[in-house]
Amino acid sequence: MSKKKVVSIEDRIPKLKQARKKKANRRLIVYLSIFFLLLSVIVYLQSPLSHVHTIQVTGNLALSDKEIVKKSGLTTDANIWMVNQTEIKNELTKNPMIASVLVNKKLPWTVEITVEEFKRVGYIKKNGFFYPILGNSKVLTTLKSDTGSGDAPLLIDFSDKTILNKMTKELKQLPQNIRNLISEIHWKPKDSNESKIVLYMSDGYIVDGTIRNFAEKMKVYPSIVAQLEPGSKGIIHIGVGVYFESFEDRTNNGKSKKTETQN
Structure with missing residues (x-):
């Protein structure tokens, strides 16, 4: 009959400690990654990097780009993630010359307003x-x-x-x-x-x-x-x-x- 190798508890303790340490390190890395990711998002949202840099207006003939942008209420100080497309549509369609409006966000910092005017x-x-x-x-x-x-x-x-x-x-x-x-x-x-x-x-x-x-x-x-x-x-x-x-x-x-x- 073959003899089974017996591992003493003293031999196993260092290996268990090492495994637990690796697991704890991995968990710490995950937590730190999530923390820095959230911190980066907060910094991004609070910085000018998340602001609207460009407002593109297309489809307009009678109304100028400046008139449409002013009526939309959109500015380059606005956070692109906070731009309310429905509100912009509602504001612009109050103008009797505008038949329909389409608002699109183009990341990282462009908003496109496409209007259709009544002829x-x-x-x-x-x-x-x-x-x-x-x-x-x-x-x-x-x-x-x-x-x-x-x-x-x-x-x-x-x-x-x-x-x-x-x-x-x-x-x-x-x-x-x-x-x-x-x-x-x-x-x-x-x-x-x-x-x-x-x-x-x-x-x-x-x-x-x-x-x-x-x-x-x-x-x-x-x-x-x-x-x-x-x-x-x-x-x-x-x-x-x-x-x-x-x-x-x-x-x-x-x-x-x-x-x-x-x-």
Whole structure:
């Protein structure tokens, strides 16, 4: 029979002490690491390293970067971890020109504000001043100017608010390149058609139409003009039917000739 080696308690005690010491050292290292990590975080949060260094604004056209940053309440003294994105959105969307806001934090110290503005779809003139109208039918009475900027048509005689709302909604749906061709829009209501409008275009033509489905009908305007002879002037009708009525070509009974167009 083999004899089992017997280890005395005296031999085991040093090894147990050494194992306990290693375990205690490892625990101490873990505690010290956590302590210094927390200390570093506290120092970082209290130092300028955690402050917002850059505020980027994108998507704005009518409003300046400075206006948006000021309205947001965000400053470079703010701690980036304390930036409340919801509060910034709520503050900025109080501005009638802003449709939506997106706020993103880009570590280590950048905040990006992306705004979508309501488009200026027209102007109205009151007491000698021009006021922009947004796609949500809001008239910006705080942004008056002595002259129209030419980036949107002038709306004339739109005394009825409901009619004005309908017109601005149609203009909002109209492509920018076509909207830029419109100089003036006159509301000319009749007993048979309360929504009748007359447009004066920058290329010299007059458009006779109606507010109902105006955006859809006006989309064919460039193709209509392309079918006309160069230099011809007259009225383009986009109501029930689409046709051109020349100012120059008249019949003996004094009525204008009508030229049918394809759309």
